[in-house]
Amino acid sequence: MKKHIILITATIISFSGISAFAAHAKAVENDFDGDGTSDIGVYYAPKGEWDFSKSTDGVSKTQFGYEGTKSITGDFDGDGIADFGCYYAPAGKWYIYKSTEGFFTTQFGFAGTVPITGDFDNDGKDDFGCYYPPTGEWYMYKSTDGFFTTQFGYDGTIPVIGDFDADGEDDFGCYFPTGGNWYMYKSTEGFYQTQFGFARTAPVVGDFDSDGKDDFGCYYPAGGDWYLMKSTEGFYQTKFGYKGTVPVIGDYDGDGEDDIGCYNARGGNWYIYKSTDGYYETQFGFYGAEAVSDDYDDEDGEDHSGNENGDNHDSNDSGADSSHG
Ligand SMILES: [Ca+2]
Numbered sequence: 001m002k003k004h005i006i007l008i009t010a011t012i013i014s015f016s017g018i019s020a021f022a023a024h025a026k027a028v029e030n031d032f033d034g035d036g037t038s039d040i041g042v043y044y045a046p047k048g049e050w051d052f053s054k055s056t057d058g059v060s061k062t063q064f065g066y067e068g069t070k071s072i073t074g075d076f077d078g079d080g081i082a083d084f085g086c087y088y089a090p091a092g093k094w095y096i097y098k099s100t101e102g103f104f105t106t107q108f109g110f111a112g113t114v115p116i117t118g119d120f121d122n123d124g125k126d127d128f129g130c131y132y133p134p135t136g137e138w139y140m141y142k143s144t145d146g147f148f149t150t151q152f153g154y155d156g157t158i159p160v161i162g163d164f165d166a167d168g169e170d171d172f173g174c175y176f177p178t179g180g181n182w183y184m185y186k187s188t189e190g191f192y193q194t195q196f197g198f199a200r201t202a203p204v205v206g207d208f209d210s211d212g213k214d215d216f217g218c219y220y221p222a223g224g225d226w227y228l229m230k231s232t233e234g235f236y237q238t239k240f241g242y243k244g245t246v247p248v249i250g251d252y253d254g255d256g257e258d259d260i261g262c263y264n265a266r267g268g269n270w271y272i273y274k275s276t277d278g279y280y281e282t283q284f285g286f287y288g289a290e291a292v293s294d295d296y297d298d299e300d301g302e303d304h305s306g307n308e309n310g311d312n313h314d315s316n317d318s319g320a321d322s323s324h325g
C-alpha cells in the first residue's frame, strides 16, 4: 500500500513567552470578534470571499481564498478570537489569517483529504490536520506536540471532532452514516462506540446542554430533523430545517450552550434557535455561499457521506471529494 508523504514547510510554533498552560476556557466557535458569541458568516469559494456579520463589529467582507478551497475556522493563536482560512486539498495547502499574527501558510496534507481542526493537545490553540476518508487516516500538526498520525476510521466514515469528555482536549472519531455508527477516541477514556443515527444523516456535534461535554447527534437533511444525545439530558429530537438547508451550530447568544440552526444557501437564509432567545431568522449570504459553521457538518458531513446521498443538494460541493478507491 502506498505511503503518503506529509511535508511541513513552515514553522508553526511562534510564541514561547505566553503562558501555555494557564487555565483557558474553550473559545466559542466562530467568534470572530471575541465577545463570546458565535458570529454569522459565509464563504464563497469561487471568489475566496468571506462575509461576516459580527455581533459587535457589524458586517465586513474580505477576500481570503480561491476556487477549489474549503473554508476552515479555529482559534489557532489562542487569543479567544476565531481565525479563518482555507485548505486546498489537491496540494495540501493551508492558508490561515490569525487574529494576532496575520497571514500564515503551510503545506500539510495531500489530495483526497479533508481538513480537520481542533485543540488536540489542550494548549488553548486549535491545531490543524487532515483526514483521508478512503483509509480513515488522521494527520495532525499539534501546536505543542507536533506531528501526529493515526488510523481511526474506514471507507465511508465521516470524521467528527469534539471534546466529549470535557477535559479540554478535543477528541476525534468518525461516523458511519449508513449504519448510524459512532466511533470516538476520547482523550481520557479511550475507545467509545455507539449506534445513533441512520442512513443519509449527517453527524452533528456541540454542547447542547452546557455541561462542558460535547454531545453528538445527527441531522436528516431531507426532513430537517435533528436527533441529539445530550450528555446530561439524554435523547432529544426536533425538527428545525427543511430540504435544502444545511445544519449550523454555534453559541449565538453566548450562554455557553450551543444552539442549532440551519442555512439555505440558495437565498442566504439563516434560521437559528437560540437557547435563551428562541427563534431567530436573518438573511445573510447569497446563492452558492456556504455557511461558516462547524468544519465538518455543513461542508464535509454531507458531501463526504458520499455515494448514498443521491438526493443531496449541491449547495457547497467542492469538487474535491474523495473518490472511493
Ligand atoms: Ca493545540
Ligand SMILES: [Ca+2]
Pocket (backbone or CB within 6 Å): 162, 163, 164, 165, 166, 167, 168, 169, 170, 171, 186, 187, 188
Ligand atoms: Ca477530550
Ligand SMILES: [Ca+2]
Pocket (backbone or CB within 6 Å): 206, 207, 208, 209, 210, 211, 212, 213, 214, 215, 230, 231, 232
Ligand atoms: Ca453536553
Ligand SMILES: [Ca+2]
Pocket (backbone or CB within 6 Å): 250, 251, 252, 253, 254, 255, 256, 257, 258, 259, 274, 275, 276
Ligand atoms: Ca446558546
